[in-house]
Amino acid sequence: MTPASYPKMYLYRRIVQAKLFIDQHYAEPLDLSAIADEACFSKFHFVRLFKSAYGRTPHHYLIKVRIDHAQGLLAKDVPVAEVSMRVGFESSTSFAALFKKQTGMSPSVYQRRQRIRKMMYRGNPLTAVPNCFAEARGWKNSNF
Amino acid sequence: MITKLTHLCVYVLDQNSAHDFYVNKLGFKVHTDVPMGPGARWLTVTPPEQPELEITLFPIAEGGVFDAETVRTMKALVRRGTFGPAVMTCNDLLATYEEMKSKGVEFKKPPTREFYGFEALFVDDSGNFFSLSQLNP
The missing domain is CATH 1.10.10.60 (Homeodomain-like)
Structure with missing residues (x-):
């Protein structure tokens, strides 16, 4: 892995954590804006990255x-x-x-x-x- | 004319452990789980986005064409990582790699650029290896 790819990996980890959070807490009333905040993303950026990684918006996922x-x-x-x-x-x-x-x-x-x-x-x-x-x-x- | 692949057979050392691996670590869904007499079970799972393809988690155990020697040989070969039953794909290999690693999946090769996209190699709980790829758009 090149040094330039490290920030990208960090980004991925945060998106993966958000996805795993949904996997574990799906039965609770989830506020996707709060998940975006938790992952330190703006809501727009979070939705865009999540969709590019998983093919669905966080809401649809x-x-x-x-x-x-x-x-x-x-x-x-x-x-x-x-x-x-x-x-x-x-x-x-x-x-x-x-x-x-x-x-x-x-x-x-x-x-x-x-x-x-x-x-x-x-x-x-x-x-x-x-x-x-x-x-x-x-x-x-x-x-x- | 052949139209579709409906079943794919993966030989596993332990069905309970394979069930946990494929469902909880890979995110597959159980399609059929039927007891077939004492100590035997017909267990199939499907990939998350491909519900029509059943992957049979077939135990290497004595019975039918599997005599004791065949079972010993098959188990040794599977454990040694001889078999690579399938290639899987995902939207984003780096995200999938991170998630699987966080769940304890062992990778033989991290995501690497290939001429067709990216590829990583992981092994299941028995020793079967799978290619996981993200194809170029």
């Missing part, structure tokens, strides 16, 4: 992280309204709209599909596994 976690909770059969609150959305209507925008389906449809998928795997685990892998592992003629 926060929504993505919340929806990703929501998918995990829905798959565990947590009720939709509770999921919305647990991942940090103030309104379940905006949660449903943003969830649909990201995944292409409503939270309740997603949950129903996950439930069906789980039931199918419980009935016959081999439906989850491509045949070649099942044969390689010797699962083909097993009763689970």
